[in-house]
Amino acid sequence: MTTSLREAWAALPSRLRLLEPVTFSDAEWSLLERLHESFNDREAHTRLPLAIARFRDAAVREIFERARQFDDVxxxxxxxxWEERVAASAGDAMAPWVRLYNEEVDAMMDVLVPPARYRKEHYAYGRFVFPExxxxxxxxxxxxxAAGGEPICIARIETLGTHYVDGDYRTQDPETQSMLTALRYWIEVPEGQPEDVFAELLKRGTLKTIPVNxxxxxxxxxxxxNAQVTQHVSARPPEGGLHSAFFQRQYRLVPAR
Structure with missing residues (x-):
């Protein structure tokens, strides 16, 4: 008997220690079923990002505490x-959590997007100040x-939830496109300085915020x-910066056999 997508997702929690799979609404399941069938579905992409898991509370506390030990990023x-360098050094404070993140996100992607295979990854932690x-x-x-759209899974711990451009980019009016140009190159446009444009787009809901954890x-x-790549911009920390941790794991798509 073939296991359904929903059944496979429901079976995941018993295998995971770091993450808790979220409970999807019917509309979210409809979206995920489309991506499961063919990830490069532009209309479906306009409804991403989508939260697929949350970090367990104990893990959040431990990861954040480790990040707070560093005043630089x-x-x-x-x-x-990577494993060789971690073993040879005094140790990477975040490495144990990164290993778990990799294993568990890979398990989730095996269910949601079966053709996905690991491509690359980076992570960061410490006090984020963004001098530029x-x-x-x-x-x-x-x-x-030659790659088109590819899955990528990101996470921010406790602070500095990343902002993203919501909806279908093709439907944006010229004013909105101009304002997004201000954020892309951090330049003044007729609609104002990039800092003011940033605040206005958040107010309008053109920019939405990815939840932390x-x-x-x-x-x-x-x-x-047939793809819409997610446009996103880092949150602006207050003067003096904020501690956080960031994980980003990207996948390539392999042809179906």
């Missing part, structure tokens, strides 16, 4: 020598120029006619 790119603006951007697949499914890649 530690950024780590994972490659084939990090503007509106997407996550590309520069190592694979959740794993969010978004779209990365280089874009294609």
């Amino acid at each position: 530690v950024t780590v790119n994972i490659d084939e020598r 603006p990090h503007g509106l951007h997407t996550d590309h697949s520069l190592e694979d120029p 959740h794993v969010m499914l978004m779209v990365a890649g280089n874009g294609a006619e």
Whole structure:
């Protein structure tokens, strides 16, 4: 008997220690069933990001406490020598949680997007101050120029929930497009300075905020006619910065056998 998508999702919690899969609404299940059938579905992409899991409370406390031990941001790119470097050094304070995150998010993606295979990852933790603006951007697949839309799962712990552009980009009016240009390049536009534009787009709901302590499914890649890559912008910390931790794991899509 073939296990349904909903049955496979319901069976996940017993396998997980770090994350708790969320309970989806009927509308969210409809979206996920479309992505499960074919991830590159542009109309479905316009309804992402979507929270797929939350971090357990005890894990949030431990991860955040470790992040608070650092007054600078530690950024780590994972490659084939990551485990070797962690073992050879005095130890990476976040490595145990990263391993769990990787294992459990991979298990979730096996259910939701079966063709997804790990492509790349980085994570960061410490006190985020952003001495220079990090503007509106997407996550590309520069190592694979032919790649279209690809799944990516990100999470922010406790503070600095990332903002994203909501809805279908093709339906935006010229004024909104101009305002988003201000955030992309952090420049003045006829509608105002980027800081003021940022606040106005949040007020309008054009920019929405990803909840902290959740794993969010978004779209990365280089874009294609049947894909809408998620545009997002880092939250602005107050003067003096805020401690947080950030996890980002991106997948490629393999052809169905």
